[in-house]
Amino acid sequence: MARWEPNASRRLMAAALDLFEEHGYDNTTVTGIAERAGLAKSTFFRHYADKREVLFDDDTLAALLVEGIGAAPEGATALDALAHAFDRTGRAVFTNDRREFSARRIAVIAAAPELQERDALKERGLIAAMVDALERRGVPDLTARVAAELGALAFRVAYERWGDPAARDDFDQVLRRALVDVRDAGALC
Structure with a gap:
């Protein structure tokens, strides 16, 4: 090129x-x-700052999540605000034409400890951004932190499920189901 x-x-x-x-x-x-x-x-x-960063474009993702949380309907619970943000983000970022790339990305990260570390650090940054956005909505600190951690778990589960070559649903649908699964699993604890 x-x-x-x-x-x-x-x-x-x-x-x-x-x-x-x-x-x-x-x-x-x-x-x-x-x-x-x-x-x-x-x-x-x-x-990119270095080769570890090249597979992580989370500035866009964090901005979309924060915007989506802020735009959630008045009175939405913390998890409902996250679900609203996830819907918007999924449709904007995780389009079906990116599915194959995502599946390959998951495999590459799984094979490289440095990339696994960077992935974990990026996830921590996304969680912090979600906590901050939830607190700006008036969600108490502990509730915001728990919701953001659960949201991040649901997001990770959904990304892995969606990246599976056999997956057919849109990312936002997979993420909604993962969020329900995480909520249900939390209720069992």
Whole structure:
């Protein structure tokens, strides 16, 4: 691809995923990722701090979740506000054309401890953003923290289910079911 073509971030992400699958995370370099994407190494660093970041575009995700929580109907419970945010986010980010990429991403992360660590750190950041957004709605701190943790668990479960090649439902539908499953499991504790 020519260097001037758009979507550098997505191209870098796709190139990194291909190389992580082909050569493993440890044997893949930023230079190799940039070359595979048809871009300069400096372009990589304009988009990502390091090769661990290339599979994580959570700034967009966090912003959508916070916006969705804020836009939830007045009087919604903490979990209902999260469900509202998840619906909006699922339709915007987790489109069916991204399903195969997501399944591959899950497998690559599972094979690389550094990526697992980064995934956990990114999840902590999403939880903190959800807690903050819930507290701005007037949800008490402990309730906001519990709801955000449960929401993150539901989100993780849904992402894994949706990324399964046999899955057919849209992400927002899978996430709604996962949220119900998490609520039900919590009631059993």
